Amino acid sequence: MLRQLTVWYKNRFADPNLSALFLLLTGAFATVYFFGSILAPLFVALILAYMLEWPVNYLTRFKLNRTLSTFVVMLLFISLAVFAFLGILPTVFKQGAALIRDLPSMFNEAQIYLATLPAQYPDTIDPTTITLLVENIRAYILDSGGFLLSHSFSSLLNIAALIVYAILVPLMMVFMLKDKQQLTNSIKQFLPSNIKLVEQVWVEMNGQIMNYIRGKVIEILIVGVATYFVFFFMDLRYSALLAVLVGLSVLIPYIGAAAVTAPVAVVALFQWGLSADFVYLMIAYGIVQAIDGNLIVPLLFSEAVNLHPVVIIIAVLVFGGLWGFWGVFFAIPLATLVKAVLNAWPSRELLAQAEQQE
Structure with missing residues (x-):
């Protein structure tokens, strides 16, 4: 079996370009998988900067230098983000809290309706089945409520980290967009030649x-x-x-x-x-x-x-x-x-x- 693996490796990775492609893909996957939580701000900034690369390039066509184009695009992006957080998310959170508050009454209405089904369809629906269904739904709601409560407290503890991310991510995005060519050339120095x-x-x-x-x-x-x-x-x-x-x-x-x-x-x-x-x-x-x-x-x-x-x-x-x-x-x-x-x-x-x- 070892001999077969050796022959397969020689056949598939004889070309140095193949080896370089395989090693880079493996390294990228391992980095994201094992260090994703630690490097999360870097990855988020990289993804967002990649998304904003198109408008930056578009502005450079109008004879604006890359630095000015970057600051214009980042200003628009931050303005939209602030509008979303201050204008949309509070309403969404308010309605989410209202929905959680109304869930007990909605559950009671559903329970009353389900209790009437055995009388309407005595030959099809068993009352014991309805009782078990209601108990399972109640247990699921209680478990979900406990998870949401604990998750809310843990989220409050991470507010400081979120504030740090809110500062670091836009800052890294600015440098990634403004100094794209310099960063790309620096990374190429560490890449294989093939x-x-x-x-x-x-x-x-x-x-x-x-x-x-x-x-x-x-x-x-x-x-x-x-x-x-x-x-x-x-x-x-x-x-x-x-x-x-x-x-x-x-x-x-x-x-x-x-x-x-x-x-x-x-x-x-x-x-x-x-x-x-x-x-x-x-x-x-x-x-x-x-x-x-x-x-x-x-x-x-x-x-x-x-x-x-x-x-x-x-x-x-x-x-x-x-x-x-x-x-x-x-x-x-x-x-x-x-x-x-x-x-x-x-x-x-x-x-x-x-x-x-x-």
């Missing part, structure tokens, strides 16, 4: 990742705002909270839309019951989801690499399990990266031809 395949993969992925990030941010804003207006004009409770959830649900293809539909339907059902308003809301919500899936996504991601839905779901599960939110957000670009590496990796026939030429 990085032909690395450059090939990067060139293939750079534009696609940028288009994906830009398109995903636009999609979140469009879906979230459109859903908020639908919920607001129909006077649905917790409209801002639910709209934020619907907007963020587009981060997880296929799964997100299905998962976020449940809380929307439950809130509407407890507010209006099985009435015309409930039906109208679900129809309007379905129209927004249909427009997103059939119009917005094709327009924004027309240049993205075509991946099979099964591959996308597997990528969401794997990278989301490894890196949480950012893993989910970058699941499709990371899956595309894997595909680009596999495409760039020479086949056995090409390696055999290269050996014959030597």
Whole structure:
């Protein structure tokens, strides 16, 4: 077996470019996996700086130097972030607290309704089953409430760390954007000399990742705002909270839309019951989801690499399990990266031809 592994290694990694690509990918993965929590501010700043690279380059086309372009873009970015934290998040948190406060009454109403089902359908529904279901739901709510309470206290203890991050991340972003060329040249000094395949993969992925990030941010804003207006004009409770959830649900293809539909339907059902308003809301919500899936996504991601839905779901599960939110957000670009590496990796026939030429 050792001999087979040795032959496989010689066949696959005889080219120094292959070895360099493999070592860089392995090193990057190990760094993020083992030191992700320690270097979290650096990674967040790097990702955000990468997202803002496009507007900085756009401003430089108007004969603005890179330093001035960086400060203009960062000023706009910080202004939007402050508006989100001071204008949107307080409303979302307020509605979230109201929803948690109303959960007991909603649970009592559901319990009363479930208790009437055995009498309505005596041949189908067993009262013991209903009792066990109610007890399981009550236990789940109590456990969830305890988790949220403990998580809230732990979050209060991390306020100092969040303040430090709020200062360090924008500061690192400024230097990453302003001194991009100097930092890139410094990093290249530590890279191997045989990085032909690395450059090939990067060139293939750079534009696609940028288009994906830009398109995903636009999609979140469009879906979230459109859903908020639908919920607001129909006077649905917790409209801002639910709209934020619907907007963020587009981060997880296929799964997100299905998962976020449940809380929307439950809130509407407890507010209006099985009435015309409930039906109208679900129809309007379905129209927004249909427009997103059939119009917005094709327009924004027309240049993205075509991946099979099964591959996308597997990528969401794997990278989301490894890196949480950012893993989910970058699941499709990371899956595309894997595909680009596999495409760039020479086949056995090409390696055999290269050996014959030597």
